[in-house]
Amino acid sequence: MDQNKAASPAVQYKKASQGKEIWRRFRKSKGAVIGMIMLLIVAAVVIIGPIFVPYELVGKQDWANYLAKPSLEHLFGCDGYGRDVLARVIHGGKTSLGIAVLATVTSCVFGSILGAVAGFFGGKVDALIMRSLDIFMSVPDILFTMAVVFALGANFVNLMVALTLTFFTNYVRLVRSQVLTLSEVDYVEAARAGGARSVRIIFEHILPNSVGVIIVNTTLNVAKIIIYESTLSFLGLGMPPPAPEWGAMLSEAREFLTTAPHLLLFPSLAIVLTACAINLVGDGLRDALDPHLKS
């Protein structure tokens, strides 16, 4: 009991100043700050934009504006149904980002738990989980996604399931190796020697210290998922029409490549800018968390 108390204050002290230190380092990197600002802009557009650009515009078909080029009235032009592209990009952001963030969170939770269990209990459990994972990873992800979407139809929930299945594997390995390395750290040995229960050790010691790595990976994964999602839409596995989702919009733009390139341009820009912003922030976080770069 007393020995536990002896272990905790050091950790807590570390945590308090750590946060501030991390933020300070983050702010130093120009790229990360720019990324943060871009991300905030994107978030603002996606969250506040719908107030200025009502949802009706997303589905409103205006035949006079069939494939209209960008103009003052329609900043991003109109698509093959005469719908305003700007409205669709803004509302599409909600869907695309929503799916990406949620899918990342679910794959993170699912994968981390599996990784923690594997790393902590070791032995047969570890071997079973890791070997099953290897087999699972040998099957190309496209296959799973196709199977899920094919069988159950393409909608928000099914896409989430398919994406989670594809991306959770990242976390298993990551968290497991974190658990393995951290298990050997002195204070954890001490805690264990003191008789602390496994769960407590995981939550009090290992997880807080892995959070950094997990957050960095999660951030980067959001970007990957956004891109993967658009690839799925391209293959016809994304959200069904007339959903204003960035990937689906790119798929629709494909046949108008030469006749209406603005249809390809704006959703692509949205994806690229968002993914870039996320990557910048993720990199900034990684640098901020890495003590080696303390020069």
Place this chain on the structure above:
Amino acid sequence: MKKGISLLLALLMMTAVLAGCGDGGSGGQTGEKVLQMRLTSALQSSDWQATTLQNDMRITWVDVFEGLYGLDEANGGYYNLLAKDVAVSEDGLTYTITLQDATFQNGDPLTAEDVVFSYEKAKENSRFNYVTSFINSVEAQDEKTVVMHLDYPNSAIAHTFWTVKIYSKAEYTEATAGGKEFGIAGHTAGTGPYILKGFDATGADLEAYENYWGGAPNIKKVRYQVIADNNAAVIAFKNGELDYFPDVPTTEWEAVKAEAGENCQMVKANDIHWLAVNYLSPTNNGILSNPKVREAIAWAINKEACVMAATSGYGTPAYEYMPHEYVATAPDYTEGGFQTYDYNIEKAKQCMLEAGYTEADMAAGIPVGDIITYGDASTPRAKEAVVIQSNLAEIGLKAEVVVQEYAVIGPRMYSQDYDLAVFGDVGNYDFNNIRQQVHSESVGMYLINYAHEDSPFDWQMMEQLVADGIATADTNERKEIYTKLWAYVMDTDTILPILHTGNGAAWSERINVPSVCPTYYHISQWSWVE
């Protein structure tokens, strides 16, 4: 030192890859001109019975195999092909067919035995039930004469004569000895002007049959290349790698037209996209069983908008099940005689009010189920579904669009497990084919079940009209009967025609193409430009 080794390894790998990439060269040109054609996917089979995709049927049903009749697409009828003469008995139950002096690609002469054999094979295939069910027997009277006995007179037998192609009995039997399947490789079992030499994942090769009974074709070698992506196909055409480009994507028509100059033509396709309204759907307390609601839906569909979205404006709004220009026996909307619908929101709203819904109901939104269709989001049908969804919203009906693979949607449609469906039908040349949609025996083909126990429709009358339609051979009489039938169908507001697509074809300056037909092209009629 170690780095040196890894660099060397990398270089070795690179060379291996490069060396490997150089193989698989395409058709060795020996200076002979090869016609460059396009397939969108690997050829399904070299057996005419096993090809279901239009692109593949264009090869197996026209170039490789022939039937007793050929299809006269321009005039909406048929012409004698392998049947030199056809005589009908007074009672219409016996057909005596004299065969042409034709030979198979393997050299054997066309005999009555081959025809008997082919018809037997077709009868075994349930896919062709709709054209063979009424045939009682087919016999060989002598070398060149075939006698067919029917269960009842059927003037639509012309369609059967066109559909059933003739195999070389000897070659087919030999190829299937030991349980093997016919159609997995090239063969010489047809009588057509081109021999299918072989096919694989990259394409197919055809060679002219010099002893073709209709005269050797001008173009001797044909190479079909699989080009899955439409953008790539347009680029190939522009680069002169494609000589004939059928089904030009309507979004690219302007660009292709500019490239081809005079060598292109856009014709009305012989197809029909229509909205099936399942009156038996239980959704929202069976809202679709209300005839006024169905009528409202009919008035709400904006066909012009569908044409715009789905065919970039090159299609035409449809009012008939088969375009009267291509089907001689089809009802003609310009002559009247049946209900036609055009976009009219006022009338649609009026119908909704008469159906018992208030303005408030419509403002709040009345769920009406899903609009399902098959394929992917870029097919014209899916786009029509999106437009129709918006149209329905204008009269307060809320619907979701569901687009999935045919494997999932098909069974739903044929078992009436849907609310609204956008369906496409193609290649109908005799109005009798509507039997597939309105006759209770066409299970697995119809989308609306008119003969259901809860049906308010006079389906017996419909089936009687179908029977009457084939009882007489007079085209005008048949047209009258079918107009009555179609009028009744339109009154049920269950089959709502949307549009006929536009079929654009373009060709290079290397070839002369005398005419463009909506469905099949005839390579044997083309020639090289000298």
Place this chain on the structure above:
Amino acid sequence: MYKFVIKRILFLIPTILGVTLIIYAVMNITPGNPGQAILGTGVSQEDIDAYNEKLGYNDPFLQKYVRYVKNMIFDQDFGISYVTKQDAFTEILPRYLITLKLAFLGVFLSAIIGIPLGIKAAVEQYKLWDTIPSIIAFLLAAVPAFVLGLVMLFVFCGWLNVLPSYGIGSFKHYIMPALAIAIPPAAQNFRFTKSSMLESIRQDYVRTARAKGVPEKQVIWKHVLKNALLPVITQVGLSLGTLICGAVVAEEMFSIPGVGSLIVERINYKDEPVIIAGTILIAICFTLVMLIVDVAYAYVDPRIRAKYTKSRK
């Protein structure tokens, strides 16, 4: 060391068994069947059922699985395609080799573009060789591969007309698809190499070497590079997996008859023999590549080698 390699190769067996099981299970719960997809409309349900019966498709999935595995192990028979009725293995092999060529070319390009640029960027940190490629890499890493493919198709085929837009006739046919799938990983490799190099440079032993007066060039080439490149190599090896997936998209867009597009095409037909054979081949390739990467890693880094030759943790 050898024990490690043997163990990993032996692990291929449960991998193959597991993969086959997963696919049969997935095919079992998804709708559709070969008869329906191949025979088309209007065919009676009896005919469809009879067709499926003949193929052996209607058997319970465990039975199919066991039968398939038995055939695979004892007769090296991967089954007959439900669609083309040809031997699944002979049908897949040429297409598999094509996809491999594409994927390896992609890996090679992504390495040869990304790594040297990453090294240069690390060495010239904050100068032009760093900032410009970094910005470009950021942007490119965020562009979906198919968008790159579309743009390249448009520019190189439609506009400039220097490269073919479909097929596999010559080396020229492979350039665009390989580039399209290689560019996003190349950008990743660039960033990863740069950060790995930077991390290496800051290591204490580098400072020691510099302090000892070793010339800068030698410092970089002899010490930093070796340590920086190791994680990069693993990364490149791992990216092979992503590249094979990317190859599917490239195959579809450029009409390249590879195994990825074959599998995707046959899913609709539920052509189990072909799908399984194709997936197994991909899985084997993947496992072997990972094994080579791990062995190379261990071979070069004595610390890791020690871990493997000692008793496994």
